[in-house]
Amino acid sequence: MRIALFSGNYNYLREGANQALNILVRYLQDACGFSVRVYSPVTDTPAFEPAGTLVAVPSIMLPVRNEFRLALRLPNGIRDDIRRFSPDLVHVSTPDILGLRAQTFAMKLGIPVVASMHTRFETYLRYYGLDWARPALDAHLRRFYRRSDHVLAPTESLVSELRALRGDDRVSLWSRGVDTTLFNPDKRDAxxxxxxxxxxxxxAILFFGRVVVEKGVDIFVKVANDLQAKFHNVRILVVGTGPAAGLFETLPGTVFTGHLAGEDLARAIASADIMLTPSTTETFGNVLLEAMASGVAVVSADAQNARTILTSGQDGFICPPTDCGRYVSVLTELIESENLRKSIGLAGLRNSRQYSWERASGSVANVYRSIAAAG
Incomplete structure (x- = not known):
């Protein structure tokens, strides 16, 4: 099969969404023998080498979040490239202008379209004072997912939500995986x-991921301030970079590693004691799995993705998203009890092992095949 994949950010920043897409493309090429051509904005300083053949789409820098780029159209040159490639299927992974134009072009050519959900974009608006735009964005997202022939979602709850939105059952699970060879407790380094x-x-309490306001950085900082006032031995470890890093300046002794990858990343995660993730904007949140696979006790905001992965009190803890008092209470228990940290970390480790990238990517390939077979 020939697959044309459209992404808003395939490799110029490292994020969970493009990690999943690149792993998928490698699987499709290496395990299935598919040919994949990827269309995305690019920069001169990519975060990593892309899987598949990457075709640069002209784009502009976003004014508020200038680390991101936006393609404003699907140029004629890109349309000609798609025609020459003659894909059997078009996969759109971002509900942006490029994704919408690619949908429309595929429909014009009679090519089936698969969409995948990676981010709860509607939840971003309140972090930027744009709640007034929620009805328009909700309408856009409904149209985007309804126009596709099939939709992929990372959790069963989102599969159910999208089936209700579409009014049919053409929605499938595309879960996620974790590399347990890379992420494991043996990487802890005193x-x-x-x-x-x-x-x-x-x-060491870990913040892991893009340091942006929609990841709940403000909640993390408030909770950490309370904990440091209570305990002299609480240290904050920030693994990642982003425009909201300045919010951590109120936390004395915070350690910033910057962006890490590979063995350096695995060592940093395993060397933490607790991970606090107050984000409610994830559709899955691979940082949860990577911390769990590293044997680190996880405390998360109550969101669909966390409820899918964690059983609160057994292999992690789930707290009301903005209830700083509850976060402080749970984290206090973990800080005071090394045995509790270890038991929660061990249970999380066992849970993480059920998630496989090969199985997750194989499920997508099977969706592609079924759509192709249906003609």
Whole structure:
């Protein structure tokens, strides 16, 4: 099969969505023998080498979040390239202008369209004072997912939600995976902790991911401030970069690793004691799995993705998204009890092992095949 994949950010920043897409493309090419051509905005400083053949789509820098780029149209040159490639199927992964234009062009050519959901974009608006735009965005998202021949969603709850939105059952699960060879408790490194100023008696609370306001950075900082007022040995470890990093300046002794990858990333995650993730904007949230696979106790905001992955009190903890008091209470228990941290981390480790990238990517390939077979 020949697959044309459209992305708003395929490799110029490292995010969970494009990680899943690149893993999928490698699987489609290596395990299935498919040919994949990817169309996306690019930059001169990509975060990593792309899987598949990447075709650059002209784009502009977003004014508010200038690390992101937006394609304003589907140029004639790109349309000609698609015609020459003659795809059997078009996969649109972002409900942006490029994704919408690609949908329309595929429909014109009679090519089936698969859409995948990666982010709850509607939840972003309140972080930027744009709640007034919610009805228009909701209408756009309904149209985008209804126009596709099939939709892929990362959790069963989102599958049910999208089936109700579409009024049919042409929605399938595309779960996620974790590399347990890379992410595992053996990567914990006491000397590395000492080298960055985290003592053996300190409890390192991890923020892991893009440092942006929609990840709940403000809640994290409020909770961490309360904990540091309560405990002298609480240290904050921030693994990631982004425009909201300045919010951590009120937390004394915060360690910033910047962007990490590979073994360096695995070591940093496993060397934390607790991960706090107050984000409610994820559709899945691979950081949960990667921390769990590393044996780190996880405390998460109550969101669809967290309820899918975690059983609160068993392999992690789930708290009301903006209830700082509840976060502080749960984290206090974990800070005071190393045994509780270890038992929760061990249960999370066992849970994480049920998630496989090969199985997740194989489910997408099967959807592609069934759509092609249906003609």
């Amino acid at each position: 000397q590395w902790r000492r080298d960055i100023g985290i003592g053996d008696g300190d409890v």
